[in-house]
Amino acid sequence: MTVAVYLPLLLALPLFWAAPRLTRGGSPALAARALTAVAAVAGFATVWSLGLLALTLLDDVPPLRTLDNHPVLEPPEPVPGPIALVAALLLLGGAARLAVDLHRRLGTVRRLRAVGRPRAGLVVADLPAPMAVAVPGRPGHLLVTTGILRLLGPRERRVLFAHERAHLRHRHSALVMVAAAAAAVNPLLAPAREAVGYLVERWADEDAAAEVGDRDLTAQAVARAALGTVPTWPALGIDGGVAVRRVRALAEPAPSPRRGRLAGLVVLAVAFTATMAVATIAFVGLARAWL
Amino acid sequence: MVTTAIGAALNWVTMTKDSRRAPGTLEAEVMAVLWQGSPAAPVTPSDAQAQLGDLAYNTVQTILVRLHEKGLAERRKVGRSYAYWAAQDAATTAAAQMNAVLTGRADRQAVLQQFAATLDERDMAILREHLRNQA
Numbered sequence: 257m258t259v260a261v262y263l264p265l266l267l268a269l270p271l272f273w274a275a276p277r278l279t280r281g282g283s284p285a286l287a288a289r290a291l292t293a294v295a296a297v298a299g300f301a302t303v304w305s306l307g308l309l310a311l312t313l314l315d316d317v318p319p320l321r322t323l324d325n326h327p328v329l330e331p332p333e334p335v336p337g338p339i340a341l342v343a344a345l346l347l348l349g350g351a352a353r354l355a356v357d358l359h360r361r362l363g364t365v366r367r368l369r370a371v372g373r374p375r376a377g378l379v380v381a382d383l384p385a386p387m388a389v390a391v392p393g394r395p396g397h398l399l400v401t402t403g404i405l406r407l408l409g410p411r412e413r414r415v416l417f418a419h420e421r422a423h424l425r426h427r428h429s430a431l432v433m434v435a436a437a438a439a440a441v442n443p444l445l446a447p448a449r450e451a452v453g454y455l456v457e458r459w460a461d462e463d464a465a466a467e468v469g470d471r472d473l474t475a476q477a478v479a480r481a482a483l484g485t486v487p488t489w490p491a492l493g494i495d496g497g498v499a500v501r502r503v504r505a506l507a508e509p510a511p512s513p514r515r516g517r518l519a520g521l522v523v524l525a526v527a528f529t530a531t532m533a534v535a536t537i538a539f540v541g542l543a544r545a546w547l
Numbered sequence: 548m549v550t551t552a553i554g555a556a557l558n559w560v561t562m563t564k565d566s567r568r569a570p571g572t573l574e575a576e577v578m579a580v581l582w583q584g585s586p587a588a589p590v591t592p593s594d595a596q597a598q599l600g601d602l603a604y605n606t607v608q609t610i611l612v613r614l615h616e617k618g619l620a621e622r623r624k625v626g627r628s629y630a631y632w633a634a635q636d637a638a639t640t641a642a643a644q645m646n647a648v649l650t651g652r653a654d655r656q657a658v659l660q661q662f663a664a665t666l667d668e669r670d671m672a673i674l675r676e677h678l679r680n681q682a
Binding site: 364367368370371372373375376377378379380381382383387398399400401402405406410411413414417418421472475476479480482483497499500503 | 572575578579598599600614617633635637638640641642645646647648671673674681
């Protein structure tokens with residue numbers, strides 16, 4: 257088999273490098289969408305690539321192997337057996353991680369929905385810990401504790417509601433879930449998953465700032481909510497610097513799209529798709545040689 | 548009859564004028580204000596209006612009545628008008644359910660899209676400084 261089948265695996269590397277850099281400015285909405293799309297293609301390419309490599313294991317099935325002795329049916333460039341085996345194991349590992357991740361995420365959403373029946377798009381839980389969560393669904397609702405309602409001032413609460421509603425309106429949970437699924441099948445995409453998680457927060461901050469018409473007020477609400485968070489809780493899967501980065505980003509003027517960097521992502525996605533096509537053609541050629 | 552219709556129309560006009568907000572956010576914001584009160588210290592419509600800042604008195608009043616009709620707010624007469632506080636039952640049930648979500652497994656928290664993540668000491672200092680500068 258040609259070298260093309262290995263290329264989709266290598267192409268996740270530039271994304272490993274590019275994802276954290278995409279969080280440093282520009283429009284978070286555009287970056288989040290583009291990064292999720294490219295990560296999805298990369299994740300799909302990984303499965304495709306590993307799947308093709310693993311399928312060559314069938315070469316070792318005795319009835320097929322007898323065919324190999326026929327000179328005309330010799331595969332052009334066979335995949336070494338150990339590599340095919342490693343590919344099969346990686347594929348199985350990825351499938352297992354994907355199943356665990358999806359189960360955990362969907363289970364959490366189900367439990368959050370069960371917390372209470374939303375009225376006026378809102379469920380209030382009488383807890384001192386300041387928390388606010390956008391519970392995805394159709395139409396989805398907000399879940400807030402009395403702790404955060406008391407912590408924030410009336411204008412800051414408007415920011416909070418606008419922020420959480422932006423998560424629901426733009427289906428951020430779906431974006432995060434897709435990026436997480438891609439990272440489950442290819443660990444090189446983990447930085448892309450983290451970046452998408454951060455970018456949707458920035459996106460919701462920008463939406464909230466536009467809705468209330470006050471960037472300083474938005475930064476103030478983010479800072480106050482972060483300071484009120486009970487520090488004994490585990491770090492919620494995001495590094496502690498997130499709130500500071502969000503506050504600093506809001507201190508700058510509203511971002512404009514940076515199309516240059518997105519063009520790079522598009523090139524990457526096209527490259528993925530092209531190598532997947534080449535790999536498929538190579539595989540079909542091999543399969544026809546077998547049969 | 549006619550006055551009710553005019554009143555409703557006026558309310559509608561004032562509400563559309565006021566809502567530079569997404570639909571549905573007003574009720575949530577008023578609910579949030581009611582959580583500042585308690586049965587002992589209920590919130591009057593003018594208190595609520597003062598907190599919310601940019602809403603007409605009539606708008607706040609209409610929403611309070613609606614919240615009361617939905618069973619989300621309780622009220623009693625204070626002077627000549629009603630004063631309101633948030634109905635506790637649903638929130639107490641929700642609190643128990645939410646505790647179950649949070650204490651169940653640590654990895655569940657990792658997938659919550661939180662408004663704010665937890666901080667280390669250095670971050671806390673930076674954010675405190677930021678709030679001081681704002682004030």
